Amino acid sequence: MKEKIRALREKTETAMRETETGRALYELKTRFQAELKSIMSGMKDLPKEERPAFGKLINEFKEDMEAQFEARAAVVRQKEMEAKYAAEQIDVTMPGRQYRPGALHPITLVKNQLIDIFSGMGFKVFEGPEIETDYYNFTALNTPKDHPARDMQDTFYLAENLLLRTQTSAGQIRVMEEEKPPIKILSPGRVFRSDDDATHSPMFHQMEGLVVDRGITLCDLQGMLAEFARRMFDASTKVRLRPSYFPFTEPSVEVDLSCSECGGKGCRLCKGTGWIEVLGAGMVNRRVLENCGVDPDEYTGFAFGMGIERIAMLKYGINNIRALFENDVRFLEQFR
Ligand code: DAH
Numbered sequence: 548m549k550e551k552i553r554a555l556r557e558k559t560e561t562a563m564r565e566t567e568t569g570r571a572l573y574e575l576k577t578r579f580q581a582e583l584k585s586i587m588s589g590m591k592d593l594p595k596e597e598r599p600a601f602g603k604l605i606n607e608f609k610e611d612m613e614a615q616f617e618a619r620a621a622v623v624r625q626k627e628m629e630a631k632y633a634a635e636q637i638d639v640t641m642p643g644r645q646y647r648p649g650a651l652h653p654i655t656l657v658k659n660q661l662i663d664i665f666s667g668m669g670f671k672v673f674e675g676p677e678i679e680t681d682y683y684n685f686t687a688l689n690t691p692k693d694h695p696a697r698d699m700q701d702t703f704y705l706a707e708n709l710l711l712r713t714q715t716s717a718g719q720i721r722v723m724e725e726e727k728p729p730i731k732i733l734s735p736g737r738v739f740r741s742d743d744d745a746t747h748s749p750m751f752h753q754m755e756g757l758v759v760d761r762g763i764t765l766c767d768l769q770g771m772l773a774e775f776a777r778r779m780f781d782a783s784t785k786v787r788l789r790p791s792y793f794p795f796t797e798p799s800v801e802v803d804l805s806c807s808e809c810g811g812k813g814c815r816l817c818k819g820t821g822w823i824e825v826l827g828a829g830m831v832n833r834r835v836l837e838n839c840g841v842d843p844d845e846y847t848g849f850a851f852g853m854g855i856e857r858i859a860m861l862k863y864g865i866n867n868i869r870a871l872f873e874n875d876v877r878f879l880e881q882f883r
Contacts, residue, residue, distance in 0.1 A: 551586050552608055563619050572623050576616050650883040657859040658735050661754050664778045670733040675718035677737055681708045683717040687838045688795040696794050701741045711739035715755035716852055723839035728846045729760040748868050752855035759848030768849040780807050796829025826853035
């Protein structure tokens with residue numbers, strides 16, 4: 548018995564000196580306790596008179612080992628802390644990591660500014676789907692299958708009746724089907740056309756506006772556009788409406804702003820005319836109102852659609868639309 552205790556003591560003390568972690572120490576202690584238990588279970592085989600002395604011996608042994616375990620635990624804790632500090636040490640003389648702050652894309656900047664201006668006038672934002680049905684994109688907008696206006700917006704068809712929308716005007720129909728007048732919505736988003744040159748891209752962004760209520764007239768449109776031009780460009784910016792044609796408006800207008808570059812005298816930007824075309828608009832065609840279940844004898848409305856790239860190009864003096872999509876960091880950095 549004594550021999551067994553001595554052997555266990557020696558084995559445990561040696562192993563304990565080698566423990567470096569709290570985990571290892573814990574495992575050692577568990578093993579030790581199991582072996583101690585098995586020694587103690589041998590006590591019943593001893594002659595009765597030897598038992599008290601053995602019990603005393605075992606108790607002393609147990610207490611001594613427990614004290615040793617505790618002392619070692621303190622040492623191991625200290626070692627672990629030191630290792631942790633060493634691993635987490637930082638060299639404050641090392642150069643810092645460089646963070647390059649990002650910035651909003653100019654299209655996003657202009658879109659946000661447009662939303663800001665129009666929401667200040669009471670417009671709510673509605674975002675329609677980019678994949679539209681033929682009905683919402685064309686037919687409901689008074690542009691039936693054989694209409695020549697479809698040609699100008701020839702686009703990407705996904706199926707016979709599904710296409711990438713060519714105009715955010717599709718959103719007008721969705722809103723009018725859902726809501727009763729008064730309606731005052733703004734609908735920004737991507738549109739797609741088979742168009743590609745210095746000022747056109749197969750994907751670009753539009754901002755649509757729609758107002759429907761009793762007694763809305765073209766004068767309301769003009770007044771609102773004048774306010775928009777002043778806020779987007781500057782207080783001296785003038786607005787000009789020219790007669791035009793869109794299937795979904797009657798009358799239709801094209802809207803020019805006085806050239807921000809020359810103030811209207813004529814320059815290269817405005818091709819000598821003093822005016823720059825920025826959007827299409829008009830009074831919502833009776834047929835479009837009817838298609839959406841709005842009574843055209845009770846309600847009238849105006850609508851407009853502008854190209855966000857167009858506005859961004861004008862505002863920042865960008866002469867090629869591609870600069871907006873190539874994502875050259877040197878270009879984008881200028882908008883920080
Ligand atoms: N959807 C037209 C286009 O893409 C722009 C437009 C013109 C929108 C007149 C309108 C509008 O809402 O009334 O060229």
